[in-house]
Amino acid sequence: MTASTPGGLLNSATGAGPTSTIPPAPEPPGLEQSIARLLTIGTYLSIGLLAIGFGLMLAQGVGPLSGGPAFDLARLPGDLAALRPEGFLWLGLVAVVATPAARVAASLVGYAHRGEREMAVVATLILLVIAVSVVAARALEG
Amino acid sequence: MIESLLLVGSGIGAGLFGSLLGLGGGILIVPLLTLAFGLPLLESVGVSLICVIVTSGAAAGVYLERRVANLRLGMTLELFTACGALVGGLIAFLLPERILELAFTILLVYVAATMIRRRDAPPAASPVPDAAGAAGPAAPASPAPQLVVGRSRVRDFLDRLSGPGYRIRNLGWGVIGSLGAGVASALLGIGGGLIKVPVLHVVMGVPLRVATATSNLMIGITASASAIIYLLRGGIDPYAAAPTAIGVFIGASVGSRIAARVHLGLLRGLFVAILLYTALQMLLRAIA
Numbered sequence: 001m002t003a004s005t006p007g008g009l010l011n012s013a014t015g016a017g018p019t020s021t022i023p024p025a026p027e028p029p030g031l032e033q034s035i036a037r038l039l040t041i042g043t044y045l046s047i048g049l050l051a052i053g054f055g056l057m058l059a060q061g062v063g064p065l066s067g068g069p070a071f072d073l074a075r076l077p078g079d080l081a082a083l084r085p086e087g088f089l090w091l092g093l094v095a096v097v098a099t100p101a102a103r104v105a106a107s108l109v110g111y112a113h114r115g116e117r118e119m120a121v122v123a124t125l126i127l128l129v130i131a132v133s134v135v136a137a138r139a140l141e142g
Numbered sequence: 143m144i145e146s147l148l149l150v151g152s153g154i155g156a157g158l159f160g161s162l163l164g165l166g167g168g169i170l171i172v173p174l175l176t177l178a179f180g181l182p183l184l185e186s187v188g189v190s191l192i193c194v195i196v197t198s199g200a201a202a203g204v205y206l207e208r209r210v211a212n213l214r215l216g217m218t219l220e221l222f223t224a225c226g227a228l229v230g231g232l233i234a235f236l237l238p239e240r241i242l243e244l245a246f247t248i249l250l251v252y253v254a255a256t257m258i259r260r261r262d263a264p265p266a267a268s269p270v271p272d273a274a275g276a277a278g279p280a281a282p283a284s285p286a287p288q289l290v291v292g293r294s295r296v297r298d299f300l301d302r303l304s305g306p307g308y309r310i311r312n313l314g315w316g317v318i319g320s321l322g323a324g325v326a327s328a329l330l331g332i333g334g335g336l337i338k339v340p341v342l343h344v345v346m347g348v349p350l351r352v353a354t355a356t357s358n359l360m361i362g363i364t365a366s367a368s369a370i371i372y373l374l375r376g377g378i379d380p381y382a383a384a385p386t387a388i389g390v391f392i393g394a395s396v397g398s399r400i401a402a403r404v405h406l407g408l409l410r411g412l413f414v415a416i417l418l419y420t421a422l423q424m425l426l427r428a429i430a
């Protein structure tokens with residue numbers, strides 16, 4: 001079966017390629033395993049923090065539709081130390097949002113280590129977009 | 143207390159339905175929070191984005207571990223979904239809520255129509271596959287194709303994005319689809335798999351199973367780029383987000399474990415009815 005593609009001919013049965021043939025580069029297994037572990041740990045950590053915050057909400061009689069406090073990074077340590085639910089909830093939410101970015105950062109390190117420059121550049125650009133999100137949100141907030 | 147438990151229960155229902163039918167929970171969370179709990183639409187979208195990241199994170203971990211997801215392709219395209227999500231996240235705060243409600247109504251009708259069309263087909267995949275193997279082993283790869291390549295770096299790069307048994311094509315359309323998926327995700331609080339999976343599978347030639355897993359991997363960064371904007375601009379209420387996210391996580395995890403034992407025909411019919419009823423409510427709200 002031969003299919004014509006914009007990038008060239010794909011010949012899956014006969015292997016009759018008229019010019020050079022290369023197999024697709026395999027994904028480094030170690031990198032995939034590390035990223036998988038990071039995602040799993042990040043997700044369970046986030047859910048754990050949200051569950052603690054939710055437990056404190058219930059214990060302190062805080063309603064879920066009562067309008068939560070705004071995010072304030074400076075207040076976070078104090079809220080955590082005082083066992084206020086919002087401290088754990090915000091930390092959990094930050095962990096949720098940060099986990100995918102941490103996955104990209106880990107990929108960047110992995111690809112850079114393997115000398116895969118294109119993928120390292122892609123990872124850097126993704127992190128740049130995330131950084132722009134933070135800066136743009138902060139700027140519009142003010 | 144009762145409201146908290148209702149939110150957890152609603153999250154479980156959304157996660158369960160989404161997981162059993164191969165959709166993310168986002169499609170149900172936004173109307174649930176808006177119509178049943180009276181949350182403003184933007185806050186509902188913010189909470190939904192959090193839920194979407196949580197479910198995709200757990201699933202993506204399993205997909206990567208099983209080597210089903212294509213990490214290189216996912217990362218390349220998520221650069222563009224993240225750009226789309228950044229733009230969508232910024233304009234979401236500028237658009238009148240009515241426009242977003244109308245857009246969500248269209249989305250609900252579209253998903254309902256899609257579900258009706260494929261009622262005889264099994265769902266593509268569960269958002270949170272069972273770590274013990276409920277999602278099954280990876281599909282056997284077809285014989286590795288011989289790739290006829292040129293000398294350009296772009297072509298070499300495309301080769302590196304390809305996987306065993308398939309070769310990536312139409313990367314340009316993939317980029318455009320990813321941008322669109324990112325904007326839709328940020329505006330409507332969905333994962334964007336409704337756009338990404340067809341683009342990856344039909345347009346780019348990625349096998350369906352790999353397309354689903356890779357789309358799932360991309361959801362995290364896509365939703366994260368806009369969730370940051372919602373979070374910093376006060377679009378996420380932590381009190382509402384926590385019980386909903388916990389519920390969705392539980393529901394999606396349970397759904398992936400029982401998916402094989404559930405008769406999906408009746409469930410799909412019920413889901414379509416819920417979607418259409420919700421679309422009607424959302425439309426009434428938009429034009430009220």
